[in-house]
Amino acid sequence: MKAFKIKTPVRYIINTVLVALLWTVLTLFISGAGLKGEYYRGILITIGINIILATSLNVVCGYLGQLPLGHAGFMAVGAYAGAIFMKSTPAAQLLRAGNNAAVIPYIIIAVIISALVAGVFGLLIGIPALRLKGDYLAIITLGFGEIIRVVITNIDSVLGFKFTYGASGLARIPKFTSLNVIFVFTAVCLFLIHVFMKSRHGRAVLSIRDNEIAAESVGINTTFYKTTAFVFSAMLAGVAGCLYAGYIGSLYPSTFKFMKSIEILVMVVLGGMGSMLGSVISAVVLTALPEVLRSFSDYRMVVYSLALVLMMLFRPKGLMGTYDFSMGNSIEKIVARIRARKKAKEAKAADEAKEAKEVKS
Amino acid sequence: MTFSLLIAQLINGLQTGSVYALVALGYSMVYGIIKLLNFAHGDIIMVGAYMVYYAIASFALPPIVAIVMAVAVSTLLGVFVEKVAYTPLRSAPRLSLLITAIGVSFLLENGAQLVFGADQKSMDPLITGSVMLGSVNVSYVALVTIAVSVVIMILLTLMVNKTKAGKAMRAVSEDMGAAQLMGISLNRTISMTFAIGSALAGIGSVLYLCAYTQASPTMGSMLGIKAFVAAVLGGIGSIPGAMIGGFTIGVLEALVAAAGFSMWKDAAVFLVLIIVLLFKPTGFLGRKIQEKV
Numbered sequence: 001m002k003a004f005k006i007k008t009p010v011r012y013i014i015n016t017v018l019v020a021l022l023w024t025v026l027t028l029f030i031s032g033a034g035l036k037g038e039y040y041r042g043i044l045i046t047i048g049i050n051i052i053l054a055t056s057l058n059v060v061c062g063y064l065g066q067l068p069l070g071h072a073g074f075m076a077v078g079a080y081a082g083a084i085f086m087k088s089t090p091a092a093q094l095l096r097a098g099n100n101a102a103v104i105p106y107i108i109i110a111v112i113i114s115a116l117v118a119g120v121f122g123l124l125i126g127i128p129a130l131r132l133k134g135d136y137l138a139i140i141t142l143g144f145g146e147i148i149r150v151v152i153t154n155i156d157s158v159l160g161f162k163f164t165y166g167a168s169g170l171a172r173i174p175k176f177t178s179l180n181v182i183f184v185f186t187a188v189c190l191f192l193i194h195v196f197m198k199s200r201h202g203r204a205v206l207s208i209r210d211n212e213i214a215a216e217s218v219g220i221n222t223t224f225y226k227t228t229a230f231v232f233s234a235m236l237a238g239v240a241g242c243l244y245a246g247y248i249g250s251l252y253p254s255t256f257k258f259m260k261s262i263e264i265l266v267m268v269v270l271g272g273m274g275s276m277l278g279s280v281i282s283a284v285v286l287t288a289l290p291e292v293l294r295s296f297s298d299y300r301m302v303v304y305s306l307a308l309v310l311m312m313l314f315r316p317k318g319l320m321g322t323y324d325f326s327m328g329n330s331i332e333k334i335v336a337r338i339r340a341r342k343k344a345k346e347a348k349a350a351d352e353a354k355e356a357k358e359v360k361s
Numbered sequence: 362m363t364f365s366l367l368i369a370q371l372i373n374g375l376q377t378g379s380v381y382a383l384v385a386l387g388y389s390m391v392y393g394i395i396k397l398l399n400f401a402h403g404d405i406i407m408v409g410a411y412m413v414y415y416a417i418a419s420f421a422l423p424p425i426v427a428i429v430m431a432v433a434v435s436t437l438l439g440v441f442v443e444k445v446a447y448t449p450l451r452s453a454p455r456l457s458l459l460i461t462a463i464g465v466s467f468l469l470e471n472g473a474q475l476v477f478g479a480d481q482k483s484m485d486p487l488i489t490g491s492v493m494l495g496s497v498n499v500s501y502v503a504l505v506t507i508a509v510s511v512v513i514m515i516l517l518t519l520m521v522n523k524t525k526a527g528k529a530m531r532a533v534s535e536d537m538g539a540a541q542l543m544g545i546s547l548n549r550t551i552s553m554t555f556a557i558g559s560a561l562a563g564i565g566s567v568l569y570l571c572a573y574t575q576a577s578p579t580m581g582s583m584l585g586i587k588a589f590v591a592a593v594l595g596g597i598g599s600i601p602g603a604m605i606g607g608f609t610i611g612v613l614e615a616l617v618a619a620a621g622f623s624m625w626k627d628a629a630v631f632l633v634l635i636i637v638l639l640f641k642p643t644g645f646l647g648r649k650i651q652e653k654v
Contacts, residue, residue: 065456067456067459067460128635128639131639131642132638132642134456135398135455135459136638138398138459139398139589139590139634140634140635140638142586143590143631143632143634144631144635146586146628146631147627147628147631147632150624150627151628154625157624258582262463262467265460265463269460298475299475301467301470301471301474302468302472302475304467304471305464305465305468305470305471306464306468308463308464308467309461309465309468312450312453312457312460312461312464313449313450313461316453316457
């Protein structure tokens, strides 16, 4: 008997159906929650943003095996690029008039701009930074992240006109990030990461993580793939930043401190470096948990950091390790198990029948 | 800018630089011995500074007792962190160790926020007054700070190069396995390195308080990062390197501020780090490490 295999297009159909199902459940849940719906909507949007941030950092941290500490910098670049673009469009009036459909093209352009600008910064930073490894890479990306923040804070005085509004903050950004918007972009980002990682380029990235010298010796252009993964991760962080700007409505450089990069890193590490499912789960849990434990909000960061240390001491590979969930594979496994059980039963029945025959004769 | 103003700024820079240099030494020694970028080091300074503040402002203890207390608490905390968080991970991948260090750093910072409160604590300056050197007005604090750090640097160099313990430290940082075979106690040597590094951080915290007279839970993170930059700049693992790096960063900051760009001084520090790392990844005095296949 041939092993049960689900073809790739069928897998995509299954996943699309599941995503649509999740969207329906969430929408019904929000509309059914009545007055509290707004509150839940806010949490869900934050969860979406954090999922994009965590999974994008996971590309460099988990799949490429490097430790960048400047992710918040890319988020900041994306957020400011998207926000400044959206402020120059008539999106605010359209939103106020309730014409949500007309804003969609602007949102798409804003997200693309954010991704491109963050990507350019990723390239500029990645090319020099990725020549270094380990601790040096961590510290140089941290340096770049801080430089981005200092530049955003002080650029106005150099330019001579109001561009980022410095420390006083960029306010009155059109609030375009609705639940549907965040849902679509989160799904698209996860899909892009998945497709990238399943391609031969993704395998090249994984091989660099496992052994860079060996990867290079079999002809993988390690510099190219390291930079590609880094830029890809930066672009997604830019998208997350853009959506964040559209949700929160005003941006301050102090939001994107070193602390923010660490928060994202904690999500990746707790979920398991190299596991997309892990990043998603820990992004959901770490965003929702403080809301549940509102009364303990003072202890939130203490619990965060304690969890990080304990996780490293007792389960250094994180919650999920490098395990990644795949609906198609799971169905295949279940079918295989059912078949095996059936086969075993048949064999047993045949054995018993044989025995009975022998006893008779 | 007049010449005397420039000199005054240089002395300011040397003062900040000596605090950086003391902290950088802790980073450098720990990195040299277990290849760990000890992110928690900056926060140990913060705890030390709070000790001085409480001893003097709340309990009205004499300054010398406060200083001894700060150094003792910093040392104990450093060794405690090493025993609890880093020793179990000695054979783990470097990345796990680094993330643990980040976790410890955040734990200390947020723990301090809970225990000491999130606001800044200000105290009266420990040392006041100044002296005229030629046409330049130099505060006693600056002189004491620079003198203390130079003396410590000399003592430390002597200790590492001339004593048995220093020899053990050098041996362990050269080759951990071989050092163990020669009968050097790994645990004791590493703990001692942490203790010395943290004691230096304690002294650094006192000097920091002398200069800025305030303590806050997050004071350690930027100070720590800058000190680390100093250590990398000078060549990590090298004692004179840490000193040179610290002074370079301090003077650079002072000059950038004097030129009227004080808002940009953090960016300037990191820019210099990036440039140095790109052209000489081992820093000014670092040794080149060959990667083995």
